[in-house]
Structures are given as C-alpha cells and as structure tokens.
Amino acid sequence: MSSSSSTFFECEAPSHHSYSRKQKSLGLLCSNFVSLYEGKEVESVCLDDAARRLGVERRRIYDIVNVLESVGILARKAKNKYSWIGFSGIPMALEMLKEEALISGCSGYAIEARSSKIEDLEDDGDDKSLDQNGDNGVEKPNSSKGKSVNDNRREKSLGVLTENFVKMFLISDVDTVLLDEAAKLLLGDVHNPSQPKSNSAAKVRRLYDIANVLSSLNLIEKTHHIETRKPAFRWLGLKRKPSAVTVSLQPSSMASCKRAFGADITNVELTKRSKSISLAEKKPVRVYSDGMKEYNVSAQKQFQTSKGYVFGPFSPSAMSKRDEQNEEKQSKNVQNWETMASSFRPTYQNPVLSEMFAHYLESWNRWYAEIAQVTYRG
DNA sequence: ACCTCCCGCCAGACA
DNA sequence: TGTCTGGCGGGAGGT
The missing domain is CATH 1.10.10.10 (Winged helix-like DNA-binding domain superfamily/Winged helix DNA-binding domain)
Known part of the structure; x- marks a missing residue:
C-alpha cells in the first residue's frame, strides 16, 4: 500500500x-x-x-x-x-448487445466482424459462405482457406469475447457466473479431453483479461461461489438487481445461453454482412465499416423519440420506437441506469483520480437526470 | 500447488 | 516492406 x-x-x-x-x-x-x-x-x-x-x-x-x-x-x-x-456510450452499447443476443438467440448466433477489417471480407461482395460445415471449429494451421483463419482469429478476439461475455449476463437471468462456465460458454469446451490442458488454460487467461478491464469499469466484479469457492464473475451493470443472488448457471439458463451463443461456441458462425450491419428492422443500424461517425449518427437518430424528445447519449436505444409499450420498459431502464450510475464507483487510491472520477460521475448523473425528467414527464 | 495474469514473441493485416 | 494489430502461451507473482 x-x-x-x-x-x-x-x-x-x-x-x-x-x-x-x-x-x-x-x-x-x-x-x-x-x-x-x-x-x-x-x-x-x-x-x-x-x-x-x-x-x-x-x-x-x-x-x-x-x-x-x-x-x-x-x-x-x-x-x-x-x-x-x-x-455515456455504455448503456446504449449494452442495450444493443442485449438485442443482438436476443435476436441471434433465435436465428443462430452471429458475431459481427469488427472494425475496418470486415471491409475486406465485404469488398468484392463475394458471399463465400463461411465454413460452418461441421468441422469442430479447430483451425488447421496450414489451411489454405485464408478466410477461415481470419474468422477463427476474429471469433477469438478479445473484443468479440468481451461482447459475448457481456451478452451472457444480459440475456440470462443470473447475476453470477462461474469462471468455468463462462469459459465453457465463450471459449468452447475447455474440459474437452481432446484439448490439451495448456490450451484451455490459455483460453481462460483471456477471460481474466476481460474481467479485469470490465471490473475496473465496475461492470462486473470478481467473486467466488459461496460453497465451492470457485472463482466467478458477478454482473453489476444495467441488470443489477437489489437482491442479487449468487448462483451458478442452472442448466436451463445454460441452455438459453447456449442457444444464443450457438450450440458450439468453438464453431461460432461468422455471418458476413453488408456494410451496414442491421440485425433486424427494428434494430438500430450498427455500422462498423467506417468507424465512429456513422455509429454516432445512427445513435443520435435513436435519441429522437416520436414525442420529439432528444436524448443525450444515455438515452435508451429502443426509445425511438414503440413508445407506448416501451414507456414502462423505459422507466425500468432509467432505474437501471440509476443503479448503474450510483454503483459505478471505482476505488481509486489516488486523490487526483478520485476527483476525476467525481467529475465524470457528475456528468453521468446529469445525463441521467435528463432522461428521468423526460420519462417521468411523459 | 494452484490461481491469476503480465509480458513479449511473432504471425497476420494493413498502408 | 515497414508498421500496426492482437492471439497466444510461458512463466512468475499471488494466495
């Protein structure tokens, strides 16, 4: 110290x-x-x-x-x-991840190829179907199928793993997931005897990487299963409940996760998309192709509700539509954000950092107040 | 002894 | 061809 x-x-x-x-x-x-x-x-x-x-x-x-x-x-x-x-980008990103997870839960899991790299795949419009032909997802090192290498690489990327990790919490009804289970869901069957031990250990390292970053953002916290003392992660983000229960994934939850994540995570299909990645008509367009600008533009559009409200960056992504039936959902979201805002308190030993945190907490609260005002007015 | 995860090598992508 | 990106796993600190 x-x-x-x-x-x-x-x-x-x-x-x-x-x-x-x-x-x-x-x-x-x-x-x-x-x-x-x-x-x-x-x-x-x-x-x-x-x-x-x-x-x-x-x-x-x-x-x-x-x-x-x-x-x-x-x-x-x-x-x-x-x-x-x-x-300010977190609530919307989580909302989008959740929607993605829910949608893909029905239609098969589809990982977005992130960043500009995807343009390469899209460039010539070649719609070469990605190999989902039932190989066990294990890439042959010298495979001549370059795409396959890319896909394999991408699906293991820290970014995609993070998204899946977050989705796991967003779509399941548990707050806490054991490290083992998370690894199983996200990284494939780590206890598969055909996999060398070092391999699974390597995969779990990535989970630690993600968890460390997310916990520094206070989106999750590292914890332990009460009885087994096994390491686990507890979600603190949007979905935080007052009476969070520490449980491991029940088979049913596990099943629903698996549904959303595809039957075999190691064999996740990379769905090639057109430049504008639109997951569904009702879903806000998420554009990765050219970076943030378009992402923001589409995001900004969502902030405008049919009632003419213009939200700040904390506004719910779903607010643009289905106002009536969403009203209730919105107020729930607002409460979630409230919880999130109040729960986001990284512990900094450094006074300068604390002060800085206080600063953005304040802006967070300002945004929250704005949303709350609009919501309750309606 | 096992858990956690930093570190840096090196291959693939990109300009 | 040089630079950027980031998967990967060795191995050391932590418990």
Missing part, C-alpha cells in the same frame, strides 16, 4: 525493486486510461499517445481498447485512432 504513491498515469516510479503485479494490472491501466480521456473534450484517442502517457507498451493498450470498444466507450476511427465516447 505504501508503494502506491507513484503518480498514476505517468509511469509508476520504478524507484524500489518492490515490483507488484497490481501496479501493472490491466484493471489499473484501464482506470488510468479512462481517466485520461473521460470528462475531457477529447474527440480522438491516439494509441501511441496513450501508451506514452501511461508509460506502457502499446500492446497493453490494445487489450484495453478492445474491451472498451465492446462496451461502447470507444469506437475505432482509423488505424491507431479511436473516438472517445466515454461512459
């Missing part, structure tokens, strides 16, 4: 040889990263710059950025460049 006098986003003082992993944890780095940009008038985030300011390798920034992008805090703009959306 005494060693934490290092200024945070300058590199920690390597002063003494008291090396602590915690000082270099992804979670802490994420907090520092966020504090660099949140609440400031920052439009674009340069990864180089961030790495320099945080005193870390660029590689670490990629880990964080991929997770943050999945929960709507960042959006990729160009190579080495991201748009900063901030915490």
Whole structure:
C-alpha cells in the first residue's frame, strides 16, 4: 500500500525493486486510461499517445481498447485512432448487445466482424459462405482457406469475447457466473479431453483479461461461489438487481445461453454482412465499416423519440420506437441506469483520480437526470 | 500447488 | 516492406 504513491498515469516510479503485479494490472491501466480521456473534450484517442502517457507498451493498450470498444466507450476511427465516447456510450452499447443476443438467440448466433477489417471480407461482395460445415471449429494451421483463419482469429478476439461475455449476463437471468462456465460458454469446451490442458488454460487467461478491464469499469466484479469457492464473475451493470443472488448457471439458463451463443461456441458462425450491419428492422443500424461517425449518427437518430424528445447519449436505444409499450420498459431502464450510475464507483487510491472520477460521475448523473425528467414527464 | 495474469514473441493485416 | 494489430502461451507473482 505504501508503494502506491507513484503518480498514476505517468509511469509508476520504478524507484524500489518492490515490483507488484497490481501496479501493472490491466484493471489499473484501464482506470488510468479512462481517466485520461473521460470528462475531457477529447474527440480522438491516439494509441501511441496513450501508451506514452501511461508509460506502457502499446500492446497493453490494445487489450484495453478492445474491451472498451465492446462496451461502447470507444469506437475505432482509423488505424491507431479511436473516438472517445466515454461512459455515456455504455448503456446504449449494452442495450444493443442485449438485442443482438436476443435476436441471434433465435436465428443462430452471429458475431459481427469488427472494425475496418470486415471491409475486406465485404469488398468484392463475394458471399463465400463461411465454413460452418461441421468441422469442430479447430483451425488447421496450414489451411489454405485464408478466410477461415481470419474468422477463427476474429471469433477469438478479445473484443468479440468481451461482447459475448457481456451478452451472457444480459440475456440470462443470473447475476453470477462461474469462471468455468463462462469459459465453457465463450471459449468452447475447455474440459474437452481432446484439448490439451495448456490450451484451455490459455483460453481462460483471456477471460481474466476481460474481467479485469470490465471490473475496473465496475461492470462486473470478481467473486467466488459461496460453497465451492470457485472463482466467478458477478454482473453489476444495467441488470443489477437489489437482491442479487449468487448462483451458478442452472442448466436451463445454460441452455438459453447456449442457444444464443450457438450450440458450439468453438464453431461460432461468422455471418458476413453488408456494410451496414442491421440485425433486424427494428434494430438500430450498427455500422462498423467506417468507424465512429456513422455509429454516432445512427445513435443520435435513436435519441429522437416520436414525442420529439432528444436524448443525450444515455438515452435508451429502443426509445425511438414503440413508445407506448416501451414507456414502462423505459422507466425500468432509467432505474437501471440509476443503479448503474450510483454503483459505478471505482476505488481509486489516488486523490487526483478520485476527483476525476467525481467529475465524470457528475456528468453521468446529469445525463441521467435528463432522461428521468423526460420519462417521468411523459 | 494452484490461481491469476503480465509480458513479449511473432504471425497476420494493413498502408 | 515497414508498421500496426492482437492471439497466444510461458512463466512468475499471488494466495
């Protein structure tokens, strides 16, 4: 504890040889990263710059950025460049993830190819169907099928894993999921005897990476199963309930997750989409092709309700339609955000960071108040 | 001894 | 061809 006098986003003082992993944890780095940009008038985030300011390798920034992008805090703009959306992007991103999960739960799980890379696949309009021909999802290393390699790589990407991880909570009715189960759902059958042990261990590492970042955002917390003491993750985000119960996934929930995630996660189908990725008519268009601009534009449109309200970034993505029947749902969402806003209290030891957090908490509350006002007025 | 996860290698994508 | 991106797993710190 005494060693934490290092200024945070300058590199920690390597002063003494008291090396602590915690000082270099992804979670802490994420907090520092966020504090660099949140609440400031920052439009674009340069990864180089961030790495320099945080005193870390660029590689670490990629880990964080991929997770943050999945929960709507960042959006990729160009190579080495991201748009900063901030915490205001979380509610909508979660809403969209939830809708995606629910929709794909019926129609088979489809992972979006993220970022500009997808353009390559789309370019020539070749609709080459992705191999879902029942191979067990294990990529042959020297396969000549380049796409397959890409797909395989993408479906294992930290960003996609994060989305799936979050969806798992959003569509199931449990608050807490065991690490083992999460790994099973997201990464395939880690206890499959055909898989070498080191392989499953490697996969679980990614879960830790994601969990560390998400918990630094206070979207989840790491916990343990009461009886077995097995490591688990508890969802604190939108869905947080006052009386959260710690349970492991019941078979039925597991089944519904599996339905949404595809029968075999290791063999998730990558659905090729046209440039505008529209999951359903009623779903807001999500455009990854050219980065944030379009994403924001479509997002902005949703904020305009039929009643003429214009929401801030915290507004519900579903508000644009079905006003009548959504009214009730909305007020529930608002409550959720309230919970989320009030629950988002990262614990920073550094006073500067605390102050900074207070700052964006304030803006969070401002947005919340705005929504609440509009909702209750209606 | 097992859990957690940082670190950096290196392959693939991109400009 | 150089740079960017990020999967991956070794291995060390933490419990």
